[in-house]
Amino acid sequence: xxxxxxxxxxxxxxxxxxxxxxxxxxxxxxxxxxxxxxxxxxxxxxxxxxxxxxxxxxxxxxxxxxxxxxxxxxxxxxxxxxxxxxxxxxxxxxxxxxxxxxxxxxxxxxxxxxxxxxxxxxxxxxxxxxxxxxxxxxxxxxxxxxxxxxxxxxxxxxxxxxxxxxxxxxxxxxxxxxxxxxxxxxxxxxxxxxxxxxxxxxxxxxxxxxxxxxxxxxxxxxxxxxxxxxxxxxxxxxxxxxxxxxxxxxxxxxxxxxxxxxxxxxxxxxxxxxxxxxxxxxxxxxxxxxxxxxxxxxxxxxxxxxxxxxxxxxxxxxxx
Numbered sequence: 001x002x003x004x005x006x007x008x009x010x011x012x013x014x015x016x017x018x019x020x021x022x023x024x025x026x027x028x029x030x031x032x033x034x035x036x037x038x039x040x041x042x043x044x045x046x047x048x049x050x051x052x053x054x055x056x057x058x059x060x061x062x063x064x065x066x067x068x069x070x071x072x073x074x075x076x077x078x079x080x081x082x083x084x085x086x087x088x089x090x091x092x093x094x095x096x097x098x099x100x101x102x103x104x105x106x107x108x109x110x111x112x113x114x115x116x117x118x119x120x121x122x123x124x125x126x127x128x129x130x131x132x133x134x135x136x137x138x139x140x141x142x143x144x145x146x147x148x149x150x151x152x153x154x155x156x157x158x159x160x161x162x163x164x165x166x167x168x169x170x171x172x173x174x175x176x177x178x179x180x181x182x183x184x185x186x187x188x189x190x191x192x193x194x195x196x197x198x199x200x201x202x203x204x205x206x207x208x209x210x211x212x213x214x215x216x217x218x219x220x221x222x223x224x225x226x227x228x229x230x231x232x233x234x235x236x237x238x239x240x241x242x243x244x245x246x247x248x249x250x251x252x253x254x255x256x257x258x259x260x261x262x263x264x265x266x267x268x269x270x271x272x273x274x275x276x277x278x279x280x281x282x283x284x285x286x287x288x289x290x291x292x293x294x295x296x297x298x299x300x301x302x303x304x305x306x307x308x309x310x311x312x313x314x315x316x317x318x319x320x
Contacts, residue, residue: 082108082122089129102133114146119154127151128169131176141180145190148173152197162205170194170201171214178217185224192221209252212238216256223263226310232267235260239276243283253284266307 085105092101105126117123127147152173155166174194181187195218202211215238223231239256242248257280264273 082126086122086126086129089126093129093132098133100133102130105129109147114143114150117150119157121154121158124151124154124158124169125165128165128172131172141184141187145173145177145180145187148176149194152194156201161201164205167198167201167205167207167210170198171210174198174214174217178221181221181224188221188224192218192225195221209249212242212252213255216259219263220259223259223266224307226307228263228267228311232260232263232269235263243279248283250284253280257284267311 085108089101089104092098092104108123108126109130112123128151131144131148131151148169152166152169155163155169159166174191174197177187177191177194181191195214198214199211199218202208202214216235219231219235219238221231222234235256239260242253242256257276261273261276261280264270264276
């Protein structure tokens, strides 16, 4: 069965009569399905109603139905079908079929340049689905990073800086850039900039913990660029802020101290690393201390062997 073939209405609404929609109501439902955060049950019901209406409308050619038959890229790009496609892809992703969801929305991007494309929320939501799927493994790094940046900018412009989708888009854009930087070090500057945008988004909406995570990952990017002093100072500020905070989260603490220790050790600042490790042993419970070592090894494996060529440990202490 093709990913675009009709799966039929969900069992939740199997006994409910189909409702008739006019053009205005149908357009409003599509916008609601593509933009608003809906419960899974309501999303399934709206998707079923849209599919029933689209199937009826296709008989006179007024509506393209993306679920009735395998669709071409042109069909999927039709204005009346895009939100329905994204809605069905969201259901697939919620059910764990992220790859299928990514393949379902792939035709939406055909022939579109993310650098020149106008802001569009349906397309921005499709980007989130695509980048969260394994289907992006076949995409070029520049394509993934550019679309992630498009989603972040479109959400910020059309939904607002503090909207949850905007914050999530900023986080995803930073993670995408960082993941490609581990493959090609030329992407580290983009990762550092993307994490700054994620920091700003989380500060704007008042999520201090998420902002700290973004700051530490930005420090990793700066460290990979050879800006050792900036990176270590930034990670140190975040660690001390977490350490002195009442009711701090141990999971967050391990995520902060692990890259901090990795950077100190890789730059030869062993005495400082020992002091930080003593602090971590004092404030982190046992099971979290075990995870710190594993996280240090993971970051060091991905970054450490490249860092020696650009490390500024040979400069003066004031420079560091």
